[in-house]
Amino acid sequence: MTNKERLKNAIEQDINPANNYNEIIKKIEKERKMKSKNNLLKWSLVPICLIVFISGIIFLNYKNDNDNLLENKPSIDKENNITLNINDMSKMDMTKLDTDIKTVSGVNIPYPFKVNDNQDEKWFIIPSDLSQTKNYIVYTKKDKDSKEYDVVANYIMLITDNNERNIKVKYSKDKEPIRDYYFSEEDSKITTINGIDLKIYKYGKSFYTIFSYNGYNFDIETSNITEQEFSDYLVSILR
């Protein structure tokens, strides 16, 4: 073999059509696999997105249902003899009423709760920022024609932070406190605290409860008070 043939062979071994062809086919196969993987990923994204979307809807529905359930589900504290049921007032029909009343502030009003004989300061559990208590008497007329507001309708004890948070305790001895709205209490779930039945409602950031205790009829409304604060307060007054 001549030098020329040897050099030619060496070049052919290095730059070889068969080797290049095999490399091209390998790359084609590799690209095809990559594409099919990408296609698989691309097309699998559609059902995955669909599953995520459906799961999201199911989850949200479940959560909403669960939230409703939690609100409606009784919270039972056997130790303190409490079965707490909160009715969602937003799902109820409410009617605004025109009331003809006169409210007098800064007056002495009867105290409706049982008093702690031991003078324990923690007898009533009130949020510490609600440091102000204001008293009111609500008067109505004897009849429509009367000009005088001389009939005591109910008393109001307003426990407040002088801002947005307050507990308004309305109570009356012989009849229910005057309300300026009406809603049907039918089918409302009952809360029991220390053997006393209450109807508790929630509307936005407000709670509302109706019950009779110690010879009085109570309507208690709250504003910006948490459920825990509200239930702690109720438990502390209903002894």
Add this chain to the structure above:
Amino acid sequence: MASESYLYKFNDIYDKTYLDLLKYIIVKCHNINDANDIIQETYLELWNIINKKELSDINIKSYLIGIANNKIKKHYTLLQKIKTISIFEKNDKDIELIDLLEDKINIENFIIQKDNWITIWQFIKSQKNQDIPKAFYLYYKLELSIKEIAKELKVSESYIKNLIYRTLKKLQKKFGNGGISND
């Protein structure tokens, strides 16, 4: 496996165009070591194209050269292009004597005894002036004449003779002592 009909078409094009395309790439590339990569990339793109559209009414060789041209441009960054610019004298000032040589340079006249010509080819490819391996490929592999090589590389015939003659002398010096490299 790739689609049979496309593969048949691809194989046919490959067989008919490989040598011409390789010659074009060897001539145009900045480093002969990249020739395999560039030719593979070119045919790979052709494969992707023939899978997408019909190429029946075109001059496939010209079409491939167009693809190869783009691949060569993409293959080299500006820095790489600057690095591979030859600093070898391409004019004919110092090669008058060589120019008197016959067009047919006989490699057999050089006593190169090393058996491993793959190593020798690697040495040729490793030369900074990449016109050297190009000229060797065109002259010894494709068996083009000095005139044809000069035309392909757009240089003078004397320059090509000079490259081959001087490189053979270098090979003789490096590999001609009984097969033992002078490294």
